[in-house]
Amino acid sequence: MNYTTQMDAARKGTITKEMEVVAKKENVDVEELRSLIAEGKIVIPANKNHTSLDAEAIGQGLRTKINVNLGISKDCPNIEAELEKVQTAIDMKAEAIMDLSSFGKTEEFRNRLINMSPAMIGTVPMYDAVGFYDKELSDISAKEFLKVVEKHAIDGVDFMTIHAGINRETAEVFKRNKRLTNIVSRGGSLLYAWMELNNKENPFFEYYDEVLDICAEYDVTLSLGDACRPGSINDATDASQIKELMVLGELTKRAWEKNVQVMIEGPGHMALNEIQANMLLEKKLCHGAPFYVLGPIVTDIAPGYDHITSAIGGAIAAANGADFLCYVTPAEHLRLPNLDDMKEGIIASKIAAHAADLATNVKGAKEWDYKMSKARQSLDWNTMFDLAIDSEKARRYRAESTPEHEDTCTMCGKMCSMRNMNKVMEGKNINILREDV
Incomplete structure (x- = not known):
């Protein structure tokens, strides 16, 4: 192998086996695909150690992909229950699974997940750090955070959420511009707390070049996290969110200089009328890098139905440039989703993704x-x-609800428009009140 990452290969004019797989799936020209990977407008998250992977790509002109969040927590540490969800998500053809485990046997779960999954796997190393070292957050050193990133890379994780954009400068903008819901990103809030408690720079920003070296070695796609994503309609498109996005744009260029693939994470909660402008901002400020959105959730008032509020926002976002949708389940804001919640979240997100693909004329949609x-x-x-x-x-x-007549349903019966138009177009009587003769 004479390349380090998919981007490095693309820039050298090399067609990788992953590019060939993706081109066939997407019905696109492999040379055009290679060119867009070289530019950073498409990524193929494919860690060299993820041997069970069936490669997918995210970005310009391709089908909108969806991600499913899973993982064990302190309140719900059952690995087998989560692995049942994993298998169901795979069966439902989710393109990506993020392991958000934050407690217990996280390494065991992560390794079993990677070994069994043809879907690309993502993680947030920040979530794993406290349990990994069995230390309180403030006692973990900057270099120790990087060791967790390296461990996840060695294990075979294809993409990692790294909240490098909430540096000291971004934090000052946040402090000066009060928010209703503060910082709602779990990883972002933990990093902000670590920075405040230790009076130090964000370790992922300070040692960003070392993070990039790890990503380049294993071909981990960097998913630059949105620590300052809005957690309420009130906070959408505010100074903190836009300041962080500007930093992410600069970090994207630095990653590309080392042939590291990048995608950008986005909002959050956002009113319908702001979504299109936010998609344009991301693409402009982050130089066309693929955009990965959580929702956006278009109203704050629907706990128990946020798979719907998210699907509405996701469809609009993807129709206006977003490339990757993180599913949201009915349990969002309430509890860890169960198997049925996960299924509903996947279906809602897949509907949103396909609706957007129709709007953007994706091939085959x-x-x-x-x-x-x-x-x-x-x-x-x-x-x-x-x-x-x-x-x-x-x-x-x-x-x-079985109909009397097999060619109808119990909603319309023999008044079914399809049935009657077929008969009329064939020159037949529709016979609504009597049996056909």
Whole structure:
């Protein structure tokens, strides 16, 4: 192998096996794909040690991908339950899984996850640091944080969220510009606390070159975290968020100088009318790097339904330039999601992603909808079920309410528009009140 990362290979004119896999999946020209990877507008998160990976790419002109958050916590440390979620997420064809474990046997869970997953794996090393060293946050040294990053890289993590943008300068902007919900990013809040408690610079910013060296060695894609993402509609597009985004743009260029792949993490909570402008800002300030958004959640009032508020925002975001959607479940803001919550979050996020792909004319997106519409027109129920984004639910709903006539459903019966138009177009009588003869 005469290259260090996918970006390095692309810049040298080399087509990697991962590029070939992605080009086939996306139905795009592999040379065009290589060129966009070289420019940093597409990333292929593919750690050299993740041997079970089935490569996917994120970025310009490609299908919108989704990420599923999983992981053990102090209150819910059951590894087997989380691994059941992992298998379900894989079966539901999620392109990425982030391990957000923060307590207990995090290394065991991470290694089992990486070994079994064809989906790309992400982590937030900051979450793992306290348990890794069994130290209070303030007692962990800057270099010890970097050791956790290195451990995750060795284990095979494909992309890591690193909150390097909340440096001392960003923190001062935050202090001068009061927020309703302060810093809601878990990793961002921990780093801010560490900086305040130790009166020191963010270690991921101070030693950013060392982070880049680790990423380059294992080809870890750097997911530059949004510590100052808005946690409420009130805080969206404020000084803290934009200041951090400007820093992330500078860090992106530094990463590219070392052939490290980069994507940028984004908002957060945000009203509908601000989403388009935020997508434009990210692409401008971060030089076209792929954009990874949490939602955006478009209203603060719907706990228990935030998979819906997120899907609304995600569809608008992806239709206006976002490349990667982090799913949100109905349990957001309330508890660790269970298996059913995860399924609902995945489906909502996949709907948002596909809706955006239709709007941006991603290759092949409209073909799926065309096939579904054709099956509906033909009253071909089994094909409809096979094409449905959630086949099991579609079949169950049909089975729960059986119509008198197989070519109808219990909503319209023989007044079904599809049935009657088919008959009329064939020159037949529709026979609503009597049996066909």
